[in-house]
Amino acid sequence: MTPDFFYGTAWKEERTAELTLLALRSGFRAIDTANQRRHYFEAGVGEALATALKEGIVTRDDLFIQTKFTSPAAQDHRLPFDAFAPVARQVNQSLTSSLKHLGVDVIDSFILHGPSSGYGWSEEDAATWRAMCAERDAGRTRLLGVSNISLDQLKALEAAGGERPAFVQNRCYARFGWDREVRAYCRRHNIVYQGFSILTANASVVRGPLVSAIAQRHKATNAQIIFRFMAGIGIVPLTGTSDAEHMRQDLAAKQFKLTAADLKALEALTS
Numbered sequence: 001m002t003p004d005f006f007y008g009t010a011w012k013e014e015r016t017a018e019l020t021l022l023a024l025r026s027g028f029r030a031i032d033t034a035n036q037r038r039h040y041f042e043a044g045v046g047e048a049l050a051t052a053l054k055e056g057i058v059t060r061d062d063l064f065i066q067t068k069f070t071s072p073a074a075q076d077h078r079l080p081f082d083a084f085a086p087v088a089r090q091v092n093q094s095l096t097s098s099l100k101h102l103g104v105d106v107i108d109s110f111i112l113h114g115p116s117s118g119y120g121w122s123e124e125d126a127a128t129w130r131a132m133c134a135e136r137d138a139g140r141t142r143l144l145g146v147s148n149i150s151l152d153q154l155k156a157l158e159a160a161g162g163e164r165p166a167f168v169q170n171r172c173y174a175r176f177g178w179d180r181e182v183r184a185y186c187r188r189h190n191i192v193y194q195g196f197s198i199l200t201a202n203a204s205v206v207r208g209p210l211v212s213a214i215a216q217r218h219k220a221t222n223a224q225i226i227f228r229f230m231a232g233i234g235i236v237p238l239t240g241t242s243d244a245e246h247m248r249q250d251l252a253a254k255q256f257k258l259t260a261a262d263l264k265a266l267e268a269l270t271s
């Protein structure tokens with residue numbers, strides 16, 4: 001399936017399985033996780049997937065399962081790979097562990113959690129990306145993506161001869177035009193842009209007068225208008241809500257139709 005809304009599983013700890021299962025029961029079909037025990041409990045996601053498959057809530061074909069390779073610098077002591085192995089081996093070990101956690105032979109999307117630094121595309125990044133491409137070629141993931149990446153880094157990846165990703169997953173700030181430059185690059189190259197921290201990084205915009213007026217007009221919540229707006233400008237959003245009613249509302253945001261003028265005004269909001 002093609003994902004149009006991700007349920008994000010970060011920071012749920014011992015509630016990961018319960019909340020992921022609730023999200024699946026609520027209708028989410030695309031699930032985002034990471035093999036980074038510091039912020040995610042990937043095995044809990046696997047537990048929820050196993051229950052949902054066993055109970056017939058979903059079939060494997062209904063699902064879009066996405067996880068990440070997180071480099072040692074962004075991990076705590078609970079590494080899913082050998083800290084002293086070369087990066088290609090670490091990527092291989094991390095994905096092997098993810099497949100085991102998630103109870104599948106192949107995932108739909110494997111994301112590089114972030115380049116090794118906020119600037120540039122290092123030889124280490126290039127080697128990690130090559131290793132991820134090799135895993136895709138070996139059939140262990142269908143697609144690849146990169147996260148927490150700037151426009152300069154995307155260009156550097158390309159300049160280094162790297163294959164362009166299928167996905168970019170970035171934090172999306174209204175004050176930066178909702179990541180305008182990266183989104184424009186993605187559009188030019190048929191890369192699907194996934195946005196996270198949409199509500200939390202833009203609290204004043206979400207509560208602000210423009211979003212409130214549009215929400216009132218549609219008898220919607222402000223969060224629904226924001227999620228609908230994301231779809232309207234080509235962003236596939238992530239939500240990590242722990243609340244059943246918010247899950248329902250977030251998915252129901254699809255039903256609203258925003259006008260071209262609404263989309264334009266929302267896209268121009270900066271704070």
Ligand SMILES: NC(=O)c1ccc[n+]([C@@H]2O[C@H](COP(=O)([O-])OP(=O)(O)OC[C@H]3O[C@@H](n4cnc5c(N)ncnc54)[C@H](OP(=O)(O)O)[C@@H]3O)[C@@H](O)[C@H]2O)c1
Nearest residue numbers: 008009010032147196197198223238239240241242243246
């Ligand atoms: N690639 C990366 O580096 C990266 C970084 C951060 C996150 N992510 C991914 O993105 C996912 C989402 O993270 P996030 O940073 O966007 O924040 P989030 O975890 O989705 O947090 C959303 C917050 O907004 C609140 N909220 C209020 N009304 C809501 C509504 N109607 N719908 C949804 N939430 C509502 C939620 O509270 P309630 O629980 O009460 O609804 C929650 O506290 C993560 O789980 C993870 O998968 C990726």
